[in-house]
Amino acid sequence: MLADLLGFYPQWYVPNFGTGYVVALIASTHVLFSHISVGASFLLAYLMIKAYRGNHEEIYGYVKKYLFTLLLTSYIMGSLTGPGIWFSTTVSNPRGISALIHNFVWAWAAEWVWFVTEVALVYILYYIFDKVDKKTVMHLSWVFAIVSWGTLLIIVGILAFMMSPGSEKWFVTGNIMDAFFNPNYFPQVGVRTSFTVALAALMGLAIATRIKETALRQDLVRTMSMAGIGGLIFAGMFMVWYLDTLPGRAKVTLDFAIPPAFKTVIFVSIAVLALIFALFYIWPRANRSTAFLIVLMVAVLGLTIFPQERIREWLRKPYIAGDFLYVNQVVARDVPGKNITSEIDTIDEKGFLKVHPFVPQNVKTITPENMLEAGRAMAMISCASCHSLDEGGPRPLVLKMEGITRPDLIYQFIERRLSGDPHKGASPYMPKIAGSDEEIKALAYYLANLNYEYLVAKQRGVPLAEVQKEQLEAPIPKPELTQKEQPQAAR
Amino acid sequence: MPDVGTLLNTLRSPSGVDFYPVVIQILMVLTWAIHMFFINLVIGSMFLTVYGYFQKDLRWRHLSQKLIKIAIISLSLGIVFGVAPLLFTQTIYDNLWYTANNLSAAWVVTFVPVVIVAYYAAYFFYFRNKDRSPIWLAIFPIFSLLLILLAGSIMHIFSYQELFPDQWINWYTNNGTTMNTDGWHIYAFSVPRFLLFIFLSFFVLGIFLKGYAWFFGKRTDMDQNEVAWFGTVGHKVAVVSGGLLVADAILYNILQGTMMHPVIWGTVGFVAIVWALLIAWGNRTMSWTVPTLVILAGLSDLSVGIMREAIRMIELAQYQHTIYDYPLNMDIFGPIFFFGTLFVGIAIFSFVLYVLYKGGRVAGVYEASKVEPANTAWRMAWYAVVMWLVVFWGTGVIVLSQLNNF
Numbered sequence: 037m038l039a040d041l042l043g044f045y046p047q048w049y050v051p052n053f054g055t056g057y058v059v060a061l062i063a064s065t066h067v068l069f070s071h072i073s074v075g076a077s078f079l080l081a082y083l084m085i086k087a088y089r090g091n092h093e094e095i096y097g098y099v100k101k102y103l104f105t106l107l108l109t110s111y112i113m114g115s116l117t118g119p120g121i122w123f124s125t126t127v128s129n130p131r132g133i134s135a136l137i138h139n140f141v142w143a144w145a146a147e148w149v150w151f152v153t154e155v156a157l158v159y160i161l162y163y164i165f166d167k168v169d170k171k172t173v174m175h176l177s178w179v180f181a182i183v184s185w186g187t188l189l190i191i192v193g194i195l196a197f198m199m200s201p202g203s204e205k206w207f208v209t210g211n212i213m214d215a216f217f218n219p220n221y222f223p224q225v226g227v228r229t230s231f232t233v234a235l236a237a238l239m240g241l242a243i244a245t246r247i248k249e250t251a252l253r254q255d256l257v258r259t260m261s262m263a264g265i266g267g268l269i270f271a272g273m274f275m276v277w278y279l280d281t282l283p284g285r286a287k288v289t290l291d292f293a294i295p296p297a298f299k300t301v302i303f304v305s306i307a308v309l310a311l312i313f314a315l316f317y318i319w320p321r322a323n324r325s326t327a328f329l330i331v332l333m334v335a336v337l338g339l340t341i342f343p344q345e346r347i348r349e350w351l352r353k354p355y356i357a358g359d360f361l362y363v364n365q366v367v368a369r370d371v372p373g374k375n376i377t378s379e380i381d382t383i384d385e386k387g388f389l390k391v392h393p394f395v396p397q398n399v400k401t402i403t404p405e406n407m408l409e410a411g412r413a414m415a416m417i418s419c420a421s422c423h424s425l426d427e428g429g430p431r432p433l434v435l436k437m438e439g440i441t442r443p444d445l446i447y448q449f450i451e452r453r454l455s456g457d458p459h460k461g462a463s464p465y466m467p468k469i470a471g472s473d474e475e476i477k478a479l480a481y482y483l484a485n486l487n488y489e490y491l492v493a494k495q496r497g498v499p500l501a502e503v504q505k506e507q508l509e510a511p512i513p514k515p516e517l518t519q520k521e522q523p524q525a526a527r
Numbered sequence: 528m529p530d531v532g533t534l535l536n537t538l539r540s541p542s543g544v545d546f547y548p549v550v551i552q553i554l555m556v557l558t559w560a561i562h563m564f565f566i567n568l569v570i571g572s573m574f575l576t577v578y579g580y581f582q583k584d585l586r587w588r589h590l591s592q593k594l595i596k597i598a599i600i601s602l603s604l605g606i607v608f609g610v611a612p613l614l615f616t617q618t619i620y621d622n623l624w625y626t627a628n629n630l631s632a633a634w635v636v637t638f639v640p641v642v643i644v645a646y647y648a649a650y651f652f653y654f655r656n657k658d659r660s661p662i663w664l665a666i667f668p669i670f671s672l673l674l675i676l677l678a679g680s681i682m683h684i685f686s687y688q689e690l691f692p693d694q695w696i697n698w699y700t701n702n703g704t705t706m707n708t709d710g711w712h713i714y715a716f717s718v719p720r721f722l723l724f725i726f727l728s729f730f731v732l733g734i735f736l737k738g739y740a741w742f743f744g745k746r747t748d749m750d751q752n753e754v755a756w757f758g759t760v761g762h763k764v765a766v767v768s769g770g771l772l773v774a775d776a777i778l779y780n781i782l783q784g785t786m787m788h789p790v791i792w793g794t795v796g797f798v799a800i801v802w803a804l805l806i807a808w809g810n811r812t813m814s815w816t817v818p819t820l821v822i823l824a825g826l827s828d829l830s831v832g833i834m835r836e837a838i839r840m841i842e843l844a845q846y847q848h849t850i851y852d853y854p855l856n857m858d859i860f861g862p863i864f865f866f867g868t869l870f871v872g873i874a875i876f877s878f879v880l881y882v883l884y885k886g887g888r889v890a891g892v893y894e895a896s897k898v899e900p901a902n903t904a905w906r907m908a909w910y911a912v913v914m915w916l917v918v919f920w921g922t923g924v925i926v927l928s929q930l931n932n933f
Contacts, residue, residue, distance in 0.1 A: 116643050137614065168895050393538070
């Protein structure tokens with residue numbers, strides 16, 4: 037029996053910006069600082085062992101300063117933006133984050149153990165640095181490095197699952213281990229770990245610029261440069277493996293939909309970085325400017341991590357998690373291992389507006405009078421997760437279908453492009469549209485009107501919102517509703 | 528309008544939970560109490576650091592310097608411990624949490640930047656708070672405190688809106704007419720409930736300061752008169768705030784309509800007993816009274832955590848809703864993974880806390896690596912970490928090697 041109600045939450049919408057960008061802002065900041073902190077923890081452990089074995093007081097001094105810098109940057113921004121990702125996804129895609137939480141609550145709880153240990157240790161290391169003997173500090177620095185890496189080891193399992201469970205196994209068993217250790221896991225751990233080594237090498241080079249003892253400085257520069265080159269080579273090798281484990285649809289998207297500029301920027305940045313490491317290895321004295329290294333690190337992070345994370349998000353589509361939940365939060369397929377059933381049939385049969393608890397009563401049943409409002413509600417719950425309903429923000433609908441003001445054409449476009457069937461021309465990265473025929477007609481009507489308002493706005497050279505305030509008389513002929521869906525009074 | 532009980536069940540995750548909800552609930556309350564302990568230290572410290580900064584007595588300025596340090600470290604720990612209850616509440620109370628959040632979505636994303644700015648403002652004050660630093664510097668901790676209170680209010684809104692599932696749809700749709708998609712609406716706020724956490728903060732911080740005076744009472748490199756005075760200030764703060772806390776807890780429960788429930792009696796009663804002991808032991812000099820009170824302050828947080836959970840359960844019972852019937856897809860690998868990792872974490876903390884405790888009570892450098900119990904604890908911690916890696920990778924290899932069967 038089909039359900040009368042499905043578990044959708046109130047929808048949040050940020051005009052001209054989009055909720056997805058809110059997540060992207062917080063998540064990118066987190067990715068940046070968390071990668072730095074993992075690399076930094078290994079560098080710290082390496083420097084402590086070097087200082088302890090060679091009894092280099094000079095290194096101890098820099099390590100303490102370096103710890104405090106970490107504490108003030110990575111461990112404030114990193115530890116706050118981590119839960120910040122939960123907060124932002126909670127309000128931009130509650131069912132997406134809920135699906136991950138309910139599959140990985142214990143993995144996340146395990147990661148939390150490492151997280152607590154890591155943050156406690158960074159404070160403890162700093163505050164007891166001169167209070168306990170250096171051998172103990174060195175021991176703690178190694179625990180710190182491993183637990184810091186441990187957070188990466190765990191979160192990658194969840195990220196890998198987000199991309200795809202990788203096989204039918206998890207769908208059948210529903211087992212957390214099958215979700216976690218999917219084919220995408222190890223290569224992704226390899227890429228990220230290798231990259232953090234390269235980042236650590238950059239930070240090590242920055243510290244080396246401050247060291248006065250010439251032999252020690254040159255030794256450090258050479259070791260760091262070699263670690264940097266090694267990190268980049270391994271990252272490249274793991275990347276090849278990683279790409280091989282992507283699901284078929286993601287490969288199609290990667291080859292045909294991702295703008296080549298994204299890939300070029302990443303490749304060129306890595307190549308330039310490798311050249312700089314090689315230069316410092318051959319000529320250690322060239323490593324003099326801390327400012328240059330900091331700028332380089334920010335540039336490398338900006339030019340590699342941001343496009344990489346953006347591409348990863350792109351490749352995941354049309355799903356938000358695990359190849360079963362669409363980006364617009366509709367459950368798209370059965371997962372017998374978890375007793376999950378697809379919601380597509382229910383929504384098609386009963387109507388999206390009807391089964392959504394937080395859609396207002398006055399548009400649940402579509403009439404010629406409320407068609408525009410109902411269409412907007414449909415756009416809000418079906419499209420707004422990825423597409424702006426305004427002229428600004430992410431992938432605005434008015435730019436996607438600019439100029440089309442005929443509801444019947446838009447209806448045809450939706451029916452084919454969002455059919456979920458590649459033979460009808462469905463896009464590999466767009467979800468199948470779910471909803472009754474009347475709802476899709478209302479959606480098409482709303483989009484046609486929106487386009488019309490946009491054209492008027494462009495013609496007058498004013499913002500779309502200004503035209504919308506005027507409540508233009510709809511010039512677009514309304515599509516016919518089927519007899520079945522019309523309310524009693526209208527028959 | 529759907530029936531509230533049906534709505535609550537529908538909003539649960541279709542994935543179900545993979546272990547007994549009661550275990551997740553216990554973990555949620557326990558970790559919330561630890562989180563709240565540190566947040567109480569933050570709020571209490573921030574208030575007193577500002578107050579102390581304006582006083583002419585140099586001891587107050589010194590206390591202000593200590594307190595801002597306590598505040599920034601506690602804020603870090605409060606944040607990391609807050610992740611766990613946030614995780615567990617999303618698991619068993621997903622229907623409440625996600626709805627309450629999305630009703631006021633814009634405030635949800637405001638939370639993190641607010642805390643980041645509060646953090647840096649507090650840090651700035653920590654660096655500059657010296658014996659002769661200017662009065663205007665107080666603008667930073669005041670700003671930081673206001674932001675922390677704002678962050679607390681935001682969290683309060685979500686927890687409180689959770690308690691009104693019968694109102695959610697009407698709130699969001701303006702009684703069925705529109706969709707409030709902007710996320711700036713605030714639908715419910717309870718001043719007595721919010722104040723309860725503020726009074727609790729003074730109470731916990733006051734007792735913590737007594738504990739501070741006790742812990743550093745034997746340090747020859749510290750001014751012992753001043754250390755003892757910190758304890759006296761803490762005592763006064765805890766005595767006054769403890770009374771207000773108990774009175775406010777009773778007021779809030781009366782307003783909420785939950786006062787007659789035995790769990791509420793028990794939890795409020797426990798806090799009242801701790802307060803009474805604090806007063807009764809005020810002039811005692813026995814060495815065990817202060818550490819006992821510090822433990823009881825921590826348990827007061829746990830008690831308030833249980834009270835908070837009981838209120839939620841009482842409210843949900845009106846709609847015949849309980850977490851105990853959350854659909855269960857049993858999967859023991861998850862809990863094994865967590866408890867295994869927790870065991871390793873405990874091994875690490877045993878070593879670290881031993882070194883901190885022993886090192887903190889003596890002047891000068893503590894040679895932990897030459898002390899046998901510390902060495903044993905270190906070896907256990909290190910083996911546990913290495914074993915974790917071995918088991919973790921090994922499991923991964925085994926799981927992936929069986930993939931071809933599918």
